Amino acid sequence: MARIGRQLYRRVSDRAEHRCEYCKLPQAAEVMDLTIDHVIPRAEGGPTSLSNSALACLWCNAHKWKSTKALDPRTGRWVRLFHPRRDRWEDHFKWAPEDLARIEGRTATGRATVDLLEMNSGRALAIRRWLMRIGLHPP
Numbered sequence: 001m002a003r004i005g006r007q008l009y010r011r012v013s014d015r016a017e018h019r020c021e022y023c024k025l026p027q028a029a030e031v032m033d034l035t036i037d038h039v040i041p042r043a044e045g046g047p048t049s050l051s052n053s054a055l056a057c058l059w060c061n062a063h064k065w066k067s068t069k070a071l072d073p074r075t076g077r078w079v080r081l082f083h084p085r086r087d088r089w090e091d092h093f094k095w096a097p098e099d100l101a102r103i104e105g106r107t108a109t110g111r112a113t114v115d116l117l118e119m120n121s122g123r124a125l126a127i128r129r130w131l132m133r134i135g136l137h138p139p
């Protein structure tokens with residue numbers, strides 16, 4: 001986190017209400033600090049700034065890596081990923097009505113992001129089920 005700076009980290013974390021802005025994992029469920037994701041990757045010229053930062057868990061950040069696009073599993077088309085600064089989470093994702101631990105994409109962007117970030121991995125589902133039992137999920 002040396003390149004981010006404490007003040008920026010705190011502002012990003014407060015703005016995100018201390019949850020991953022992709023999968024909504026709360027900081028309270030994670031031993032490590034949630035990370036700062038460059039929404040537009042540094043490799044593509046994305047700045048280290050409040051407007052290009054999103055709070056992300058290690059899992060989501062590692063899977064997103066340098067991506068800005070991914071395949072929509074329904075259509076097989078390349079689409080842009082969810083952009084936490086421009087998009088509203090609720091417009092692109094929802095908790096599956098039959099299983100609130102699962103994230104469903106509402107749009108091509110939502111589906112592609114769920115798929116690339118493997119937001120419904122077995123481990124993620126297990127963690128969300130535990131969080132449900134202690135009232136931390138869904139947010």
Ligand SMILES: [Zn+2]
Binds near residue numbers: 021022023024061
């Ligand atoms: Zn996450």
